[in-house]
Structure formats: C-alpha cells, structure tokens
Amino acid sequence: PINADRLWDSLAEMAKIGATAKGGSCRLALSDEDKAGRDLFVSWCEAAGCTVSIDRVGNIFARRKGRDDSLPPVVMGSHLDTQPTGGRFDGVFGVLAALEVVRSLNDRGVETLHPVEVAVWTNEEGSRFSPPMMGSGVVTGVFTLEEILDQVAQDGARLGDELVRTGYAGEASVDHPMHAYLEAHIEQGPVLEVEGKEIGVVTGAQGQRWYEVTVTGVEAHAGPTPMRLRRDALVAASAMVLAVQRIGLETDGDPCTTVGILDVHPHSRNVIPGRVFFTVDLRHPDANTLADMDRRFRAAVAEIAEQQGVSAEIADFWHFPPTPFAKPLVDRVREAASGFGFSHRDIVSGAGHDAVYVAGKVPTAMIFIPCEDGISHNEVENISPADGARGAAVLFETLVATAGR
Amino acid sequence: PINADRLWDSLAEMAKIGATAKGGSCRLALSDEDKAGRDLFVSWCEAAGCTVSIDRVGNIFARRKGRDDSLPPVVMGSHLDTQPTGGRFDGVFGVLAALEVVRSLNDRGVETLHPVEVAVWTNEEGSRFSPPMMGSGVVTGVFTLEEILDQVAQDGARLGDELVRTGYAGEASVDHPMHAYLEAHIEQGPVLEVEGKEIGVVTGAQGQRWYEVTVTGVEAHAGPTPMRLRRDALVAASAMVLAVQRIGLETDGDPCTTVGILDVHPHSRNVIPGRVFFTVDLRHPDANTLADMDRRFRAAVAEIAEQQGVSAEIADFWHFPPTPFAKPLVDRVREAASGFGFSHRDIVSGAGHDAVYVAGKVPTAMIFIPCEDGISHNEVENISPADGARGAAVLFETLVATAGR
Ligand SMILES: NC(=O)NCCC(=O)O
Ligand SMILES: NC(=O)NCCC(=O)O
Numbered sequence: 001p002i003n004a005d006r007l008w009d010s011l012a013e014m015a016k017i018g019a020t021a022k023g024g025s026c027r028l029a030l031s032d033e034d035k036a037g038r039d040l041f042v043s044w045c046e047a048a049g050c051t052v053s054i055d056r057v058g059n060i061f062a063r064r065k066g067r068d069d070s071l072p073p074v075v076m077g078s079h080l081d082t083q084p085t086g087g088r089f090d091g092v093f094g095v096l097a098a099l100e101v102v103r104s105l106n107d108r109g110v111e112t113l114h115p116v117e118v119a120v121w122t123n124e125e126g127s128r129f130s131p132p133m134m135g136s137g138v139v140t141g142v143f144t145l146e147e148i149l150d151q152v153a154q155d156g157a158r159l160g161d162e163l164v165r166t167g168y169a170g171e172a173s174v175d176h177p178m179h180a181y182l183e184a185h186i187e188q189g190p191v192l193e194v195e196g197k198e199i200g201v202v203t204g205a206q207g208q209r210w211y212e213v214t215v216t217g218v219e220a221h222a223g224p225t226p227m228r229l230r231r232d233a234l235v236a237a238s239a240m241v242l243a244v245q246r247i248g249l250e251t252d253g254d255p256c257t258t259v260g261i262l263d264v265h266p267h268s269r270n271v272i273p274g275r276v277f278f279t280v281d282l283r284h285p286d287a288n289t290l291a292d293m294d295r296r297f298r299a300a301v302a303e304i305a306e307q308q309g310v311s312a313e314i315a316d317f318w319h320f321p322p323t324p325f326a327k328p329l330v331d332r333v334r335e336a337a338s339g340f341g342f343s344h345r346d347i348v349s350g351a352g353h354d355a356v357y358v359a360g361k362v363p364t365a366m367i368f369i370p371c372e373d374g375i376s377h378n379e380v381e382n383i384s385p386a387d388g389a390r391g392a393a394v395l396f397e398t399l400v401a402t403a404g405r
Numbered sequence: 406p407i408n409a410d411r412l413w414d415s416l417a418e419m420a421k422i423g424a425t426a427k428g429g430s431c432r433l434a435l436s437d438e439d440k441a442g443r444d445l446f447v448s449w450c451e452a453a454g455c456t457v458s459i460d461r462v463g464n465i466f467a468r469r470k471g472r473d474d475s476l477p478p479v480v481m482g483s484h485l486d487t488q489p490t491g492g493r494f495d496g497v498f499g500v501l502a503a504l505e506v507v508r509s510l511n512d513r514g515v516e517t518l519h520p521v522e523v524a525v526w527t528n529e530e531g532s533r534f535s536p537p538m539m540g541s542g543v544v545t546g547v548f549t550l551e552e553i554l555d556q557v558a559q560d561g562a563r564l565g566d567e568l569v570r571t572g573y574a575g576e577a578s579v580d581h582p583m584h585a586y587l588e589a590h591i592e593q594g595p596v597l598e599v600e601g602k603e604i605g606v607v608t609g610a611q612g613q614r615w616y617e618v619t620v621t622g623v624e625a626h627a628g629p630t631p632m633r634l635r636r637d638a639l640v641a642a643s644a645m646v647l648a649v650q651r652i653g654l655e656t657d658g659d660p661c662t663t664v665g666i667l668d669v670h671p672h673s674r675n676v677i678p679g680r681v682f683f684t685v686d687l688r689h690p691d692a693n694t695l696a697d698m699d700r701r702f703r704a705a706v707a708e709i710a711e712q713q714g715v716s717a718e719i720a721d722f723w724h725f726p727p728t729p730f731a732k733p734l735v736d737r738v739r740e741a742a743s744g745f746g747f748s749h750r751d752i753v754s755g756a757g758h759d760a761v762y763v764a765g766k767v768p769t770a771m772i773f774i775p776c777e778d779g780i781s782h783n784e785v786e787n788i789s790p791a792d793g794a795r796g797a798a799v800l801f802e803t804l805v806a807t808a809g810r
Contacts, residue, residue: 084671085624085679127673154672189629206628210674219490221782222663222686223611224594224755227653229779234664235650238643245640248632258627259639260674262667266489267559268532269615269665269684270756271782274490279674281627350629351675374634377626377676 001396003107004389007100011388014040014080014096015088024379025088029081029123029134030058030162037080038168041095041120048103050118054170056145058122058163059135061176064102066115066403072177074112074403076101076395077119078185079135079354083127087381089186089371089388095120097184097392101399113404114179121354122168128153131210131318136354138174140361145174180329180402181358184367184395186383189350190374198390199337199344200368204324205356206254206285206348209294210317212277213240213301217310219266219274230272234264236308237276243300244280247293255293256283256350279317285348287322323356326363329402333365336397342390351376367394406801408512409794412505416793419445419485419501420493429784430493434486434528434539435463435567442485443573446500446525453508455523459575461550463527463568464540466581469507471520471808477582479517479808481506481800482524483590484540484759488532492786494591494776494793500525502589502797506804518809519584526759527573533558536615536723541759543579545766550579585734585807586769588760589800591788595779596752603795604742604749605773609729610761611659611690611753614699615722617682618645618706622715624671624679635677639669641713642681648705649685652698660698661688661755684722690753692727728761731768734807738770741802747795756781772799 017040018026018033027033038060042052045062052062063073078094098118105116121139126132129151137143149160163169187193192200217233241259248257262278282297284290298314305312330346337344347368349356355366369391372382422445423431423438432438443465447457450467457467468478483499503523510521531537534556542548554565568574592598597605622638646664653662667683687702689695703719710717735751742749752773754761760771774796777787 083673083676085676125673126675130674132675187629188626190631190634191629208628218780219783220780221593221756222665223613223661223688223757224592224596224781225661225779226595226659227650227661229595232650232663234646234667238646241639241643242647245632245637254631256628256630256632258637258675258677260627260669260676260678261672262639262669264665264667267666268488268530268782269535270531270537270663270686271488271490271665272663273665274783281675283628351626352628374630375623375625376629377673378624378679 002100002104002389002392004385006103007096007388007392008385010096011088011092014092020085020379022379024381025082025086026084027080027082028084028128029125030159030166034081035166038120041080044099045118048106050102053172054168055172055174055176056170057135057138057148057174058168058170059139060120062118064105064116067111067113069115071114072179073115073117074180074399075117075119075178076182076399077121078183079121079124081123081125083125083377085379087376087378089381089383090188090376091124093186093388094184097395100392101396104396110400112400116399116403124354129159132352133354133357136357139176140357142357178362180362181355181364182395182398183353183355184391185353186371186376187368188371188376191347192368192370193374195345196343197345198342198387199394200347201330201334201337201344202325202349202366202368203330203346204322204348205352206283206350207287207290207320207322208352209282209290209319211280212315212317213280213312215276215310215312217274220272222270222272225272231309232272233276233310234273236304236310237262237278239304240301243304244297247296251289251293253284253286253289283350285322320352320356323359325359325365329363329365332398332401333367333394336394339397340393367391407505407509407794407797409790411508412501412793412797413790415501416493416497419497425490425784427784429786430487430491431489432485432487433489433533434530435564435571439486440571443525446485449504450523453511455507458577459573460577460579460581461575462540462543462553462579463573463575464544465525467523469510469521472516472518474520476519477584478520478522479585479804480522480524480583481587481804482526483588484526484529486528486530488530488782490784492781492783494786494788495593495781496529498591498793499589502800505797506801509801515805517805521804521808529759534564537757538759538762541762544581545762547762583767585767586760586763587800587803588758589772589796590758591776591781592773593776593781594755597773597775598779600750601748602750603747603792604799605752606735606739606742606749607730607754607771607773608735608751609727609753610757611688611755612692612695612725612727613757614687614695614724616685617720617722618685618717620681620715620717622679625677627675627677630677636714637677638681638715639678641709641715642667642683644709645706648709649702652701656694656698658689658691658694688755690727725757725761728764730764730770734768734770737803737806738772738799741799744802745798772796
C-alpha cells in the first residue's frame with residue numbers, strides 16, 4: 001500500500017544531512033545538523049498538506065485532518081536525532097515510514113475517522129543530552145518541562161537555549177492529546193536477521209537502569225610512588241568495568257550491561273589517576289532479575305573500592321521498568337504482518353524508545369524490521385529497501401485499522 | 406650558607422601564580438600562568454644582577470659572571486611548569502634554591518672561577534605537551550628543535566606558537582655550553598621520609614618506557630546487542646589496565662607501571678565503545694628488567710585483544726634507559742651533606758628530570774629533599790622549610806666546589 005521507492009529516496013535525502021565518513025549520520029540532538037534534518041522533514045510534511053505544530057520541548061507534530069477532526073489523533077513517529085557516530089535508520093526510519101504512510105493515504109485518497117499525525121520527538125538518543133526519550137517523557141509527564149529545558153549537554157549547551165537557537169522552541173502545549181501511538185523502528189539487534197523473520201511484533205521493552213559512578217583515589221607521581229602505596233582510581237574503575245561485563249555474562253535471560261563513558265582525571269600521562277567518572281547501563285526484560293543485577297552491581301563496586309583503597313559513589317541517573325505494549329494494538333500489528341504474508345515473530349525491544357513513555361499514557365505498539373548484522377549505533381548500520389517497505393506497509397495497515405474509516 | 410626565609414618567601418610568592426583550590430599549582434607549560442611564573446623569575450634574576458638569555462626552545466638562563474668569564478658555566482636549575490593539579494615544589498624548588506644560591510653568593514661577595522647560571526627548562530612535566538623534558542632534550546640533542554616546535558598540546562596549541570604568544574621564543578642558540586649541571590628536587594616518593602633521611606644523594610634515574618595503545622572493537626547499541634556478540638573496546642582496555650598494574654605488582658626490584666590517560670569513543674552512555682586510546686608508563690632501575698616488562702606488556706595486550714575479539718596497536722612514544730649520574734659530582738653532593746651533618750642516603754630517582762638528559766652531555770648530579778607523605782603530582786604536595794633550607798645549603802656547597810674560587 002506504500003511507495004517503496006519514495007520511502008527509500010527520502011531516507012537517502014535525509015542521510016545527506018550530517019553524513020559521516022563511514023556512511024553514517026551525525027545529527028546530535030538540537031545541533032545544526034538536527035535543525036537541518038527537522039527543517040527538511042517539516043518542508044516535506046507541508047508539501048504533503050499537513051499542518052505542522054511545534055511544542056515547548058521541540059517535538060514536531062505534522063497533522064493530516066480526520067473525518068471527525070475533533071477526535072484525538074492516531075500518532076505515528078520516532079526521532080531524527082542520532083548518536084555521535086550513528087546510523088542512517090535508527091529513528092529516521094520510523095519518522096519517514098510514518099510520512100510515507102501519510103503520503104500514501106493522500107495518493108489513495110483515503111480519509112480516516114481520527115486525524116493522523118507524524119511525530120518527531122526531541123532527543124531520543126540521550127547522547128548529547130541525557131537521559132534519552134526527553135521529548136516523549138515531557139509529553140507523558142515523566143519529566144517536567146522545566147527540568148528538561150535546564151539539561152546541559154556534554155558540550156556545555158543548555159537544552160532550552162538550543163531549542164531557541166535552532167528555532168524549535170515552539171508555542172504548543174506539551175499536553176498533547178493522542179488516541180493511540182505507533183512506532184516503526186529497526187530492531188538494532190540480530191534476532192530477526194538470524195531467524196530470517198521479516199517483521200518483529202514488539203510486545204514491549206526491557207527495563208533499564210542507568211548510573212553514574214565516581215571513583216576517588218589519590219593522585220600521585222607515576223614514577224617514585226611504589227605500587228603497594230597507590231590508590232589508583234583508574235585501576236579500580238577498570239576492575240568495575242569488568243565486573244559490569246561479568247554481570248551481563250553471568251545473568252540468565254537476556255541481560256545487557258555496558259559502560260559507554262569513562263573520564264579520567266587529571267588526564268596526564270605521568271599522574272596516577274585520582275578520579276574516574278563512568279556511566280553504567282544495565283538492562284533486562286524481567287523486573288526481578290534487573291533488581292538482582294542492580295544489587296550485584298552495587299556490591300561489586302563496593303568490594304572493588306575496598307580492595308583498591310579508593311572510594312566510589314553510585315548515583316542513580318535514570319531508569320524505566322520492563323514495559324508491555326497494548327495487547328489489542330500488538331495483535332493488530334501481528335494481523336497486518338500475517339495479512340501481507342510476511343514472516344514475523346514476537347520480540348521484546350532491547351532499546352528504549354519514545355513508545356515506552358507514550359505507552360504509559362495511550363495504547364501503543366511498535367513494528368521492528370531487521371537491520372544488517374544486528375548492528376546499530378554505528379555508522380555502518382544498514383537495512384534492505386525491501387525490509388523498509390515491509391515495515392512501512394505494516395505501519396500503514398495498522399494505522400488505518402486504528403484511525404478508522 | 407643560604408637565607409632560609411628568603412627561599413621560603415620566594416616559594417610562597419611563586420605559588421600564588423596558578424594557585425589551585427586545594428593549595429597546589431597549575432602552571433601548564435607555556436600557558437598564561439607559566440608565562441607569569443617565568444616573568445616573575447626573570448625579574449628576580451635581574452634584581453640579583455644576572456644577565457638573562459632565552460634560547461629558541463624557551464629555556465631561560467640567568468648568568469652570574471665568573472672570575473674567568475670565558476669558561477663554561479656551572480648550571481643549576483629545574484623547571485617552573487607543573488601538572489594540571491600539581492604541587493608548589495616539584496621543579497619550582499630546584500629553580501628557587503638555585504636562585505637562592507646566587508643571592509647568597511652575592512650576599513657573601515663570593516666570586517667563582519666559572520660563571521654560574523640558573524636554568525629554567527621548558528616543559529619538563531610532559532603533561533600539556535608530551536613527552537617530558539623537552540627543553541633539556543633539545544639542548545642535549547635528544548630532540549631536534551624543529552620537532553619540538555611542532556609538538557601539539559592536549560588542547561590543540563602548537564608549542565612554537567605558544568613560545569611566541571608568551572614572549573619566550575628566544576634568539577639564543579640551543580647549543581648551550583655547560584661545565585657541569587646540578588639540580589635540587591623534591592624526592593616525589595616516600596623513601597627519605599620513611600627512613601628519616603634529610604638529603605637524598607641521587608646516583609641516577611630509573612629507565613622509562615612510554616607507550617600509546619589504541620584498542621579497536623565494534624560500536625554497537627548497548628541495549629539489543631547480546632553480550633556474547635560484543636567486541637567492546639573498553640572492556641578490553643580495562644583488562645589491559647589491570648594487566649599493566651599486575652606487571653608492576655609482580656616484577657622484582659622497584660617497578661612502576663601506570664595508565665594516566667584513557668579516552669573512550671564515541672563517548673555515549675548507550676553505545677558499546679568502539680575505540681579506546683590509553684597511555685602506558687613503565688619504569689625500572691634495571692635495563693634488563695625494564696626490557697622484560699616491555700615484553701610482558703606487549704604479550705598481555707595481544708592476549709587480551711585476542712580474547713575480547715578486538716584489535717590493539719601499541720606505539721612506542723618515548724623512553725630513556727636507566728641513567729647514572731657523574732660519580733665525582735655525586736661524591737661531592739654526599740660530602741656536602743656529610744659536611745653539614747645532614748643524615749643522607751644514596752637514592753635512585755623514580756622520576757625523569759632535566760638532569761637525565763643533561764647527564765648525557767656534561768657531568769651532572771642531583772640533590773633530593775623529602776616531601777610530605779611522599780606525595781607529588783598532587784595539589785597537597787608539601788615540604789618543610791627546614792628540609793628546603795638543607796637542600797639549598799647542599800646545592801650551595803656543591804656549586805662552589807664545582808665552580809671553583
Ligand atoms: N533506540 C535507541 O537507540 N534508543 C536510545 C535509548 C536506549 O539506549 O535504549
Ligand atoms: N619530576 C617529574 O615530575 N618529571 C616528569 C617526568 C616523569 O614523569 O618522570
């Protein structure tokens with residue numbers, strides 16, 4: 001029901017903005033590149049006859065009228081921001097598949113009962129500004145608008161100021177009515193590809209716990225300080241990184257444990273590090289197991305700190321529990337996939353998505369498509385045009401069934 | 406023979422420049438603070454009747470005429486630059502003790518046969534610009550002037566440009582004649598304090614090998630990427646940091662092994678690190694043992710890289726072999742200490758010093774004084790005024806004996 005070539009061309013056009021050396025994308029949230037990507041998206045939506053509104057946290061909603069325009073919209077969407085060395089499909093695919101659905105509704109002259117909207121959520125990645133899923137978190141009341149506007153980026157910029165600078169400090173209320181929410185996304189893992197499935201019917205997302213750890217030892221000279229007298233913050237932090245990995249290797253189910261940022265102070269070749277800061281990301285589909293991982297992590301940090309004669313502070317930075325999606329809507333995704341004869345399987349999302357926050361407010365479902373070698377958050381991230389077209393087709397069918405005729 | 410109060414006052418005055426929150430000093434090489442420290446030193450030397458010259462790599466030489474001024478000078482000196490969170494005595498003590506010797510020669514109307522000079526060497530620390538001991542390395546032919554002028558700092562500045570900016574791109578040739586070289590310094594380790602010795606008679610310096618290691622894994626999403634499929638550059642680098650520590654703990658003699666810098670890419674909380682850069686510093690007083698440590702280090706990096714499915718490249722960054730000082734001059738230091746009735750012991754320097762490079766060209770010796778808790782490269786670095794006065798007195802005696810009457 002959709003135009004596969006048009007979808008692919010739009011993905012290629014968007015990928016020119018912030019293109020990186022190895023074929024990926026760098027459009028960090030509210031950077032110049034993110035602004036350029038948003039501007040291009042808005043121009044496409046206006047060309048498709050949509051009315052575009054921007055809310056106070058910079059979320060974009062492009063609206064196609066419904067037969068009863070007083071009803072709340074069925075919203076499709078995702079994000080346009082990327083990781084520093086991100087791919088061309090993470091987020092972008094969901095936004096442009098949604099736009100393709102709107103364009104196809106226009107082509108076929110389909111009227112829906114509910115209005116239909118395409119949403120671009122602000123800062124889903126949580127890289128330049130942290131935590132992730134900020135725009136959807138504000139709209140669903142997880143975060144206050146004020147706390148998010150005051151977030152400071154890795155590069156020192158304030159989010160509220162970057163919204164103004166890029167022209168996306170909108171006037172619309174963040175209290176946005178929605179009838180239901182649908183998000184198409186690449187899987188970002190290997191399961192669908194390995195099993196040869198064309199569509200992932202996402203039943204929910206695994207839980208996440210993010211932490212910040214600060215290890216404090218004693219700065220001293222790398223030369224005349226005997227090994228036994230050292231309180232080396234980096235040696236301790238390195239043991240903690242390995243302990244985090246061990247929790248991931250030894251826990252049952254599908255755990256994920258990662259240290260993505262680690263900063264050493266004073267950062268001098270011949271000074272024993274006196275302070276190390278690092279981030280930890282623990283994930284599991286089961287809430288009790290995630291709680292166990294949390295306990296094991298805290299115990300390991302305390303034990304290593306004691307052994308190495310350093311102190312370590314753990315700050316809870318962000319978390320969300322394992323989150324199920326709305327069964328009737330998930331069933332509708334499965335039926336749409338079956339209806340097209342696409343091979344499919346139920347799957348739990350390993351990543352957080354704006355859909356996780358929106359699911360707390362309105363019925364929500366997601367559609368996954370395979371990605372090459374299961375690789376994401378990497379410039380080489382890739383999908384096949386046929387997989388993209390299948391995901392957009394399932395989104396089209398689910399949207400029409402949900403928005404009504 | 407010296408004025409202890411004047412020495413202590415000058416140390417306190419210099420410590421005001423680049424003073425840090427915790428009582429230390431930050432005068433990174435050729436920063437605004439380093440320039441201010443150099444300017445103050447030059448003004449003091451001129452007030453003491455010295456003629457000041459600056460060479461092309463920014464080394465400062467303050468000269469007091471000799472009875473036969475055509476003879477090469479006996480040079481005393483050290484450095485004024487510090488670590489990012491450095492102490493008030495590392496380097497500074499040697500420079501201001503040398504100035505105090507000159508002031509005391511003036512007070513007492515002592516004429517020396519050889520001229521006497523106080524040297525301030527450019528970038529001894531090797532922190533902002535690396536490697537260390539650049540100024541003395543150029544004067545002794547270890548480095549070419551051109552390669553040093555082209556060095557780029559951690560902050561992106563070029564050394565040659567920073568010399569011009571701070572007014573220390575001098576005209577004097579780097580081929581500087583010297584009759585002998587004497588350097589007083591804090592021990593920067595715990596040996597003298599633990600044994601209750603007042604003076605360390607430095608017989609030489611242990612050897613050092615510095616490396617840069619780049620670990621390359623595969624960036625991927627911290628969520629949906631199964632633990633077993635990861636090629637996490639930070640997990641591998643962490644195991645390497647612990648292996649470096651293990652070499653230090655398990656080698657006989659007095660080994661030191663340190664990782665002081667470690668940088669993670671792409672530096673995002675939810676991206677498995679694809680690349681990690683870190684520096685390694687291995688030291689030992691015995692050349693064969695240092696060679697063993699080098700072999701063990703390379704083998705450990707290769708083995709861990711293999712285990713973790715990443716690649717690792719080791720670049721040799723800098724090294725110097727264990728370096729003995731000139732026996733007659735070392736004996737003279739020991740005699741001076743004994744002459745004053747100061748308790749003393751022979752000691753091998755754990756740190757590199759400008760004296761190490763100068764020792765390759767002219768007879769060289771060093772005098773150590775204890776520092777509190779053996780702590781250096783730390784803002785809390787401290788000495789007692791009495792220890793400082795003893796070190797300056799031994800320097801005075803050794804200088805007069807070497808420069809002749
Ligand atoms: N899809 C995605 O990359 N989301 C960012 C939040 C997370 O790390 O799970
Ligand atoms: N004294 C001193 O801190 N020198 C720097 C070179 C080294 O790290 O040994």
